[in-house]
Amino acid sequence: MGPAAAVESAVDAAEPLMAVDLARASAAVRELLAAIGEDPDREGLRDTPSRVAKAWLELGAGYDADVEEILGTTFDIDHEELVLVKDIELVSMCEHHMLPFTGVAHVGYIPSAVGRVTGLSKLARLVEMYGRRLQVQERLTTQIAEAVVGQLQARGVIVVIEAEHTCMTMRGVRKPGSRTVTSAVRGLLRDPATRAEAMSLILGR
Numbered sequence: 001m002g003p004a005a006a007v008e009s010a011v012d013a014a015e016p017l018m019a020v021d022l023a024r025a026s027a028a029v030r031e032l033l034a035a036i037g038e039d040p041d042r043e044g045l046r047d048t049p050s051r052v053a054k055a056w057l058e059l060g061a062g063y064d065a066d067v068e069e070i071l072g073t074t075f076d077i078d079h080e081e082l083v084l085v086k087d088i089e090l091v092s093m094c095e096h097h098m099l100p101f102t103g104v105a106h107v108g109y110i111p112s113a114v115g116r117v118t119g120l121s122k123l124a125r126l127v128e129m130y131g132r133r134l135q136v137q138e139r140l141t142t143q144i145a146e147a148v149v150g151q152l153q154a155r156g157v158i159v160v161i162e163a164e165h166t167c168m169t170m171r172g173v174r175k176p177g178s179r180t181v182t183s184a185v186r187g188l189l190r191d192p193a194t195r196a197e198a199m200s201l202i203l204g205r
């Protein structure tokens with residue numbers, strides 16, 4: 001499978017809708033508690049299975065969101081250069097360990113035409129939507145970029161995500177402070193000079 005096909009199948013893999021079966025999720029958490037040697041009936045844990053199940057209503061809420069609706073708010077603003085929203089806080093769940101990864105996303109795009117400029121908060125809503133799924137950071141980054149290209153027909157897009165994975169800090173290799181940086185760049189932002197300008201705006205804190 002070539003790189004393009006690999007990206008496509010990674011994007012498809014996250015498309016199914018998540019409908020949380022609360023009773024089933026609660027039973028599974030109860031079973032997990034027992035499996036790790038805890039007493040699921042002790043007072044402190046009695047409500048934990050249903051709490052965890054309900055938490056997944058929020059953690060998986062992004063499966064139901066609709067890109068067309070989010071990016072559907074557009075304005076007749078005449079701006080043919082970069083629009084960048086940076087330091088968008090990000091929370092997502094690693095699909096390998098079901099542990100959180102957190103950090104920031106930077107989303108920039110070059111609008112295609114008057115009438116194809118979206119509301120600034122909508123870029124943050126995109127990050128929020130794709131974050132609220134079981135994810136890998138690469139796919140999350142790609143999905144945000146593809147949504148902006150696909151929905152706004154943007155002439156260029158850059159998405160950079162910097163995140164700390166708790167599966168690498170709390171367990172496993174245990175490297176607190178390590179950060180993973182991913183980028184997805186499309187269209188005019190692939191031009192070295194334009195890309196360098198965007199990166200200097202992103203990195204200039």
Ligand SMILES: Nc1nc2c(ncn2[C@@H]2O[C@H](COP(=O)(O)OP(=O)(O)OP(=O)(O)O)[C@@H](O)[C@H]2O)c(=O)[nH]1
Binds near residue numbers: 094167
């Ligand atoms: N590419 C990618 N890898 C991730 C992401 N989140 C977690 N991982 C990695 O997924 C890998 C899973 O590796 P495995 O060897 O199957 O699982 P593991 O034994 O738990 O791995 P360790 O974390 O090294 O202990 C690990 O290297 C994680 O760091 C992500 O968003 N993207």
Ligand SMILES: [Zn+2]
Binds near residue numbers: 096098099165
């Ligand atoms: Zn992980």
